[in-house]
Amino acid sequence: MKNLIARIKLPAFLEDLRLRYISIVMVLLTLAGITVGFFIRPWLALVLLLLLVGIMVTSFYELETITKNTNQYISDLSYRIKRGEQEALIKMPVGILIYDKSLNIEWMNPYLQQYFDNTELLGKPLDVIDAELADLIKSNQDTGETKIVHWGEHQFEIIVQKSIGVVYLMDVTRYAAIEEKAEEERLAIGQIFLDNYDEITQSLDDQVVSNLNNYVTNQLTDWANQFGMFLKRVDDDHFIVIAYVRALTALQNDKFKILDVIRQDTSKQNYPLTLSVGIAYGDEDLAQLALTSQSNLDLALGRGGDQVVVKSKDGQARFYGGKTNPMEKRTRVRARMISQALQELFKQTDTVFVVGHSRPDMDAIGASMGIRRIAQMNGIDCRIVVDPENLHSDVERLMEATANDPELANAIITPEAAVAAATDQSMIVMVDHSKPSITAAPDLYEKLSSRAVIIDHHRRGEEFPDNPMLVYIEPYASSTCELITEMFEYQPTGVPAINKLEATAMLAGITVDTKSFSLRTGTRTFDAASYLRSMGANALMIQNLLKENVDSYIQKNHLIDTIEMVATGMALCTGEDDRIYDPVIAAQAADSLLSLSGIEAGYVITRRSEDQIGISARSLGDINVQVVMERLGGGGHLSNAATQIKDHSVAEAKQMLIDAIQAVAEED
DSSP: OHHHHHHOOOOGGGGSHHHHHHHHHHHHHHHHHHHHHHHHOHHHHHHHHHHHHHHHHHHHHHHHHHHHHHHHHHHHHHHHHHHHHHHHHHHSSSEEEEEOTTOBEEEEOHHHHGGGTTOOOTTSBHHHHOHHHHHHHHHHTTTOSOEEEEETTEEEEEEEETTTTEEEEEEOHHHHHHHHHHHHTSEEEEEEEETTHHHHHTTSOHHHHHHHHHHHHHHHHHHHHHTTOEEEEEETTEEEEEEEHHHHHHHHHTTTTHHHHHHHHHHHTTOOOOEEEEEEESOSOHHHHHHHHHHHHHHHHHTTSSEEEEEETTOOOEEEEOOSOOOOOOOHHHHHHHHHHHHHHHTTOSEEEEEOBSSOOHHHHHHHHHHHHHHHHTTOEEEEEOOTTSOOHHHHHHHHHGGGOHHHHHTEEOHHHHHHHOOTTOEEEEESOOOGGGBSOHHHHHHHGGGEEEEEOSOOOSOOOSSOSEEEEOTTSSOHHHHHHHHGGGSOSSSOOOOHHHHHHHHHHHHHHTTTTTSSOOHHHHHHHHHHHHTTOOHHHHHHHTOOOHHHHHHHHHHHTTOEEEETTEEEEEOOTTOBOOHHHHHHHHHHHTTSTTOSEEEEEEEEETTEEEEEEEESSSSOHHHHHHHTTOEEOSSEEEEEEESOOHHHHHHHHHHHHHHHHHHO
């Protein structure tokens, strides 16, 4: 009996306990109803019993049929899914490669097989079959991320699953080409400015000016046509350029040779004309693109002109040209205008704080004293901000000399005191620098960044304060002291003028930056020096201020002992990696190299702090050391530049410098 019961197989749908219990309950309730009905109407109970049997038989049959059909559907669907997976694995447009630990090919789908000319590859090492693909797999198997790679003439999205030894390759060459075309057809807007057009044409007759205009227009038009650009002259000295990014790429590969062509051709006619260009791209807003191009043009002009600045949205500026000494375009009219603008700003200020760069030299301190005197001549209180912990010996001697002038000594305060004394109506004047990152009072700058004035003679860099109140940057000036000295001519009369100590400090600043009037001097430099001498500048005191102490002299000579030639006419000195040198000593060593026969440019690499390496660069003018320093994140002048490199050794900095020198030489 038990065997018989065991052999009885319930319908599939009753294998579900819930359905089984529901069915039993329904049958019991029906039987109970039939039993009750039997005592009331026997014939009715018989009918109900027959009806129950019929319903049960019909229900069992239908449910069994539904169950079989469902199972059959699921079976068919499962088969189709597996078949689809197999077909997709073989035919879908994604390459699949399975490899073992030795990078031998175990299997690949037909789609990937076509990239190997359908040759038999199973069991063969991938390194031998295709070393390029093997390198791609090795370099991406630890990331687990999707990357775009180049393989042969195609671009692929690659995913490597190292754990199971599978590579997925999707050919995106077509989509990459569409993306590349869209990128190439983005708009770039440029502005071209003829740097010295007014200065040149004011002394020429109309016919020569007309010929010059025709020459420049024809050259620029031919240049624009050559690279597929739109050019429009909007003023005598101003052009607008609209181009695709692909044209801009070609221009950058060409190194903007149009600058050299126009400068050289006009120089032969004795009216050398130079161009400055600012180009912007990468922004969908054309109005913003135009503003950025104007900003880039301002940057090119602030760096002395005769160069191109190219910058994308939120990108890093790239510089072209700027390899010649900037021409002196400064006029006394500009000096007067700046002086008047500064006086107007003084009227809106309660206190002026003048600050130089960190570890200030004599030019920064002398310029600070000059600004303080100009402020006093206009009835404005001015404080000189100096960090007493970071002063070189010559500046320390000057600070000691100020003790004889109590008024001047009391005007010199620390950065902390300046921050405490500054108000919303105060103004900060940054002299001898324009980079906020190297200012001697960073907290003061942060507090007064919206009320900043910049007076500097270095080429403007990409780092620059946002919306300064006044900017006076003249890269062709010998020093900041020279620029400020010219302003005294336009100050109110009948008030105490510059005193002897201030004049001495400013003349010392000019002396230091011109290497005793041997470098970067023009007629305006000697005019400024003459004025300061007439105001009592003491040459003997300057000599005493600039004296080297014995230790500095020994350190400088020690650096010079390490001299080596890294290129024709280029000398390099390096300090020990475990020894910290004063930046001024490194700069003096670089200057001394230029006095040696056969050396046109000198570089000195020293450690300046535990985590910072400094490079001082000098040249006699034929070699542009500024572009070399800019490649390493620094800047300066064509013949006087520097940079700082963090978290590297002296040896690493040396190799970086040599690579930068070679890169610049290759571009030339």
